[in-house]
Amino acid sequence: MIEDIFSIDLRVSEKLYIKRNRHLPENRKTDRRISIVSGIHGDELEGQMVCFLLNEFLNEHRDRIRGIIDIYPSINSIGIDSIVRNVPPTDVDLNRVFPGSPDGSLPERIAHAVVEAVKGSDIAIDIHSSNIFLVEIPQIRISEENAETLLPLAEKLNVDFIWVHGAVTVLKSTFAHTMNSLGTKTLVVEMGVGMRITQEYCYQLFDGIINLLVEEGFLDWEVKKPVRKPIISTGGTVHFLNAEAPGIFIQTARHGNWVKKGQQIGRVVSPLTGEVVHDVVSPANGFLFTLREYPVVYQGSLLARIYEEQNG
Amino acid sequence: MGKELLFEFPSPSRDSLKVYGYRFRGNGNGPSVAVVAGLRGDELIQLYVASQLVRFLEERSKNDPYFIKGEVLVVPAVNTYGFNIDRRYWPLDNTDISRMFPGYDRGETTQRIAAYLFEKLKGFDYGIKLTSGIKSVAYIPHVKVFEMENSDIQSAYSFGLRYIHRIEPKPYDTVSLTYNWHIWNTKAYSIYGGKTGEIDFEYARFMKNGIIRFLSKKGVINYRIHELYCPTEITDSSLYNIKTTEAGIFHPFRSVGDVVVKGDILFTIEDPISGEEKLRVSSPVDGVIFQAHGFPMIYQGTSAFRIVTV
Ligand SMILES: [Zn+2]
Numbered sequence: 001m002i003e004d005i006f007s008i009d010l011r012v013s014e015k016l017y018i019k020r021n022r023h024l025p026e027n028r029k030t031d032r033r034i035s036i037v038s039g040i041h042g043d044e045l046e047g048q049m050v051c052f053l054l055n056e057f058l059n060e061h062r063d064r065i066r067g068i069i070d071i072y073p074s075i076n077s078i079g080i081d082s083i084v085r086n087v088p089p090t091d092v093d094l095n096r097v098f099p100g101s102p103d104g105s106l107p108e109r110i111a112h113a114v115v116e117a118v119k120g121s122d123i124a125i126d127i128h129s130s131n132i133f134l135v136e137i138p139q140i141r142i143s144e145e146n147a148e149t150l151l152p153l154a155e156k157l158n159v160d161f162i163w164v165h166g167a168v169t170v171l172k173s174t175f176a177h178t179m180n181s182l183g184t185k186t187l188v189v190e191m192g193v194g195m196r197i198t199q200e201y202c203y204q205l206f207d208g209i210i211n212l213l214v215e216e217g218f219l220d221w222e223v224k225k226p227v228r229k230p231i232i233s234t235g236g237t238v239h240f241l242n243a244e245a246p247g248i249f250i251q252t253a254r255h256g257n258w259v260k261k262g263q264q265i266g267r268v269v270s271p272l273t274g275e276v277v278h279d280v281v282s283p284a285n286g287f288l289f290t291l292r293e294y295p296v297v298y299q300g301s302l303l304a305r306i307y308e309e310q311n312g
Numbered sequence: 313m314g315k316e317l318l319f320e321f322p323s324p325s326r327d328s329l330k331v332y333g334y335r336f337r338g339n340g341n342g343p344s345v346a347v348v349a350g351l352r353g354d355e356l357i358q359l360y361v362a363s364q365l366v367r368f369l370e371e372r373s374k375n376d377p378y379f380i381k382g383e384v385l386v387v388p389a390v391n392t393y394g395f396n397i398d399r400r401y402w403p404l405d406n407t408d409i410s411r412m413f414p415g416y417d418r419g420e421t422t423q424r425i426a427a428y429l430f431e432k433l434k435g436f437d438y439g440i441k442l443t444s445g446i447k448s449v450a451y452i453p454h455v456k457v458f459e460m461e462n463s464d465i466q467s468a469y470s471f472g473l474r475y476i477h478r479i480e481p482k483p484y485d486t487v488s489l490t491y492n493w494h495i496w497n498t499k500a501y502s503i504y505g506g507k508t509g510e511i512d513f514e515y516a517r518f519m520k521n522g523i524i525r526f527l528s529k530k531g532v533i534n535y536r537i538h539e540l541y542c543p544t545e546i547t548d549s550s551l552y553n554i555k556t557t558e559a560g561i562f563h564p565f566r567s568v569g570d571v572v573v574k575g576d577i578l579f580t581i582e583d584p585i586s587g588e589e590k591l592r593v594s595s596p597v598d599g600v601i602f603q604a605h606g607f608p609m610i611y612q613g614t615s616a617f618r619i620v621t622v
Contacts, residue, residue, distance in 0.1 A: 009559035009612035012584045016611075090447060091400060096484050103553055105446055109613060133405065170411075172483035242418065246324040272325075296324055298404060300421035 005072070006113035018077055018113065023058045023069040032067035034218055035118045035184070036209065038127040039072075040095050040175060042079020042086070046192040047127035049202040054209060067218035070121070075114055083195065085131070096170070098178040115178055123153065123216065124179050124186040125209065132194035133294040134302060137256045138201050138208075140230075141188045143167050146180050151232070154187055156215050158208025158227035160256070161289050161307065164234050193293045204228075231287060236309040239284055243268050243297040245277035253282075253304075255291040265304050268297060284308040313337060314370075318387065319428040326393070331429065333387045334366045336373055342382025342531040343437035346498070347523060348429075348489065349387065351410040351443070352401065353394015357506040358442035361519045362388035368524065372535070382532040385436070390429060400447070400508070410443065411484065413492040430492065438467070438530065439493040439500040440523060444508045449615075450568045450606040453505030453518045455543075458491060464499040465545070470529040471503070471522040472540040475602065475620065478547050507606045544622065551602055551618040558591040560584045562610040570601045572619065579616055584609070597621045 006018040020035075036054060038047025051073035058069060074080045078088050086093050092107040100111025118124055130136040139161040140154040147164045154162050171177055179186040189205060192198035211227050213219035243249065247268040253259055259282045268278035280303055282288075290305035297303070313335055321329040349355060349362035366386050373379045389395060393403050401408050407422045415427025433439065445451055454475040455468045468476045485491050493500035505519045506512040521540065527533045556562070561582040566572055572595045581591040599619040610616065 011559055011609040011611065085406070091406070103555065103615070106611060106614065131405075169483050169486040242420070246322050248324065270324075296404065298323065298421040299321065300419060300424040301404075302420060 005117040006110060008109075016078060018072070018075060018110065020070050020072045020117065021055055023062070023065050023071070025065045025067060026063055028066065030067050032217065033070065033121045034067065034213065034216070035070045035072065035121040035124040036127070037072045037075060037114070037118065037124060037175065039074040039076055039080050040126065041093075041128060041131070041194075042076040042082065042084045042088075043132055043194040044085075044129035045080075045195065045197050046129040046202055046205075048073055048080070049197050049199070050127055050205050050209070053202065053206040057206075057210070061219075061221070064220045065218070066220055067216075069213065069218055070118075072114075072117075075110070085194075095175055096173045098173050098175050111175070114175065115182070118179060118184065119182055121179075121184045123212075124176075124184050125157075125189060125212075126176050126186060127189045127205070129192045129194055130190055130290075133292060134290050135193040135198075135255050135293045136190045137161055137289040138189070138191040138204055139163055139289060141165060141190060143171070143177065143180075147234075149185055150180075150187060153185055153212065153216075155230060156208065156212040156227060157187065157189070158204055158211060159189065159191075159230050160228060161287070162230045162232045163238065164232065231307065231309075233307060236286075236307055237284075239282075239286065239306045239308060240302065241265065241280055241283070241304040241306065243278055243280075243299055243301040243303055246298045247271075247277045248295045249280075249292050249297050249301075249303060250295070251291060253288055253291070255288060257288055259286060259288050259306065261285050266292070268303075280304070282306055318432045321425060321428070323393075329393055329425070331387065331390055331392070333385050333432065334370070336369050336380045336384045338378070338380030338382060340381035342380075342533075344383035344435075345385075345438045345440065345527060345530070345532050346433045346436040347384065347386045347440045347442070348390070348433065349442035350389035350395065351391060351441075351489070352408065352508075353391045353396075353398070354400045354447070354508040355442070355444050356509060357511045357516050357519070358444065359388050359395070360511050361442055361516050361523070362386050364516065364520050365523055368520070369533070372533070376534070379534050380532070381534055382530075383436075384527065384532060385432070387429070387433075390425070410489065411487045413487055413489045414496070430489070433489070433493070434496050434498070436493075436498050438526075439490065439498040440526070441489050441500070441502045442519070443502050443504060445504055445603070447508050448605070448607040449603050450507040451504045451603045452568050452601070453503070453515050453522065454602075455522075456502040456504060458485065458494060458500070460491075460494050462494065462497070467499060467526075467530070468501055469543050470526045471501070471543070472525045473503070473518065473522045473543060474541045474600075476543050476545045478545060544620070546620055550620055550622070552597050552599065552621050553615050554578065554593065554596070554617045554619065555613055556581055556591065556593070556610055556616045557612065559610060559612040560590060562605055562608055562616065564604065564616075566601055566604075566617075568601050568604050571599075572601060573598045581610065595619065
């Protein structure tokens with residue numbers, strides 16, 4: 001069932017719509033609800049394929065649905081169709097204005113409408129694809145304050161890595177923080193890279209979501225293969241590697257692999273002088289879960305994140 | 313004293329980013345003030361006000377060794393890369409330097425830029441940020457102050473601008489320059505006025521004179537300037553929001569700063585295809601127009617005007 005959760009008239013002969021696909025269990029009454037949300041950033045597209053796979057699956061197996069499953073593929077709908085990350089034409093990052101307001105700017109009104117629609121769900125999954133700069137292994141990010149409630153859910157999603165990070169005040173304006181504070185257990189997935197689809201990751205997360213739907217009682221289905229056991233960041237340290245000089249970043253290590261201390265991750269080079277301006281090496285034995293994809297860098301541009309296990 | 317390069321930041325292929333400040337220091341023990349503008353590349357009126365302030369301070373201090381009693385640092389432009397190619401934010405990754413404070417010198421590019429700048433802005437008694445609000449919205453010149461512990465709202469009266477907008481900081485404000493100045497014990501004020509991408513020269517004069525009035529009243533400069541307004545303190549609840557229920561051509565009949573009485577026609581919305589008038593909105597209240605939608609087309613549900621009611 002396709003529903004509009006927000007619509008307004010734009011300037012000339014067009015409406016801005018935000019839509020969801022609601023899958024209701026047949027012949028059953030239930031209040032249990034899960035919301036799968038994607039496209040808060042218009043340049044992140046893996047969620048488009050994951051939402052397709054889910055809707056296709058649920059259309060074929062209507063009789064197996066046991067709870068309300070809402071799928072919101074394109075929150076920043078115009079951004080998705082225009083290759084624009086932020087809400088056009090405002091250039092405001094939607095994930096910094098939650099919970100929004102019904103009387104505010106366009107992004108604030110969109111945020112408010114999304115919160116009103118998702119509010120009351122038991123679980124929400126917010127699918128992101130990093131950005132155009134970094135490629136990410138399928139991972140879930142959880143704020144420390146919610147770790148206890150969210151970790152057991154996150155482990156069901158078939159991801160490689162769960163990153164529990166410290167609370168940052170500015171991130172209180174995200175969709176996930178807002179929904180968690182309203183009592184919806186909300187997981188943020190980051191995977192792949194902006195403006196592209198990494199199919200392998202999409203199938204991996206699709207399997208994870210089906211597994212979670214089954215384990216949480218939204219779906220009556222037999223999951224044949226067990227989900228991956230993720231690495232959880234609380235057992236070690238995340239190292240950040242930033243560019244120390246401007247130039248072009250050339251990768252030499254492979255993303256999603258274990259690397260050794262001292263191993264070269266890549267080089268920042270000067271196309272003009274032919275010099276290597278920064279030889280980027282791993283500070284530890286660890287798992288290369290983030291790698292820079294977009295080559296142009298300034299001082300400070302993030303090149304890689306490596307997870308070092310404390311006992312490893 | 314005079315022009316100094318606060319810091320320089322290299323780029324892969326273009327000229328390096330150079331952030332300049334003008335420092336004026338006197339022999340007296342007056343307070344110190346930092347004025348920052350151009351954190352975003354479309355903040356043109358802010359850049360203009362800061363550069364005109366530099367000119368004023370330069371000319372006066374040249375002829376009068378007793379003119380400066382404290383210290384003033386003026387930074388007219390930070391995101392010069394944005395100014396040069398019509399971009400509001402940092403051109404490579406579209407991040408907002410204005411929301412990267414206090415910065416982190418081992419972090420991402422714009423966090424580093426914020427950190428290098430903030431290092432130069434710490435320790436002042438007062439901090440003034442010239443800034444813009446929502447793109448394509450025009451604002452009456454006014455001062456905004458966060459309501460926090462140690463906020464010095466009384467000093468905001470020294471600008472003599474028409475309104476002092478008191479506001480509770482939201483989560484995203486915690487990464488602003490003014491918020492972090494507060495945390496580092498600098499009394500901080502944001503000055504708004506006009507609209508991004510444009511210079512309203514009359515507003516610019518109000519804003520520049522507001523800062524000069526502040527410097528004079530705080531004993532930073534030896535100067536007398538006439539009064540403009542006895543400011544009114546307002547909060548969000550003093551602002552009456554008038555939204556449009558229709559989309560299309562936005563045809564305003566009143567502008568920012570106008571005094572309106574209940575029943576005055578504020579704007580009409582005309583259909584962009586058929587030309588017919590879809591909506592005619594008159595003011596439901598008496599007041600002064602504080603901000604106005606500043607683009608000839610408008611979406612449904614957008615705020616067209618905010619009016620201060622007193
Ligand atoms: Zn995202």
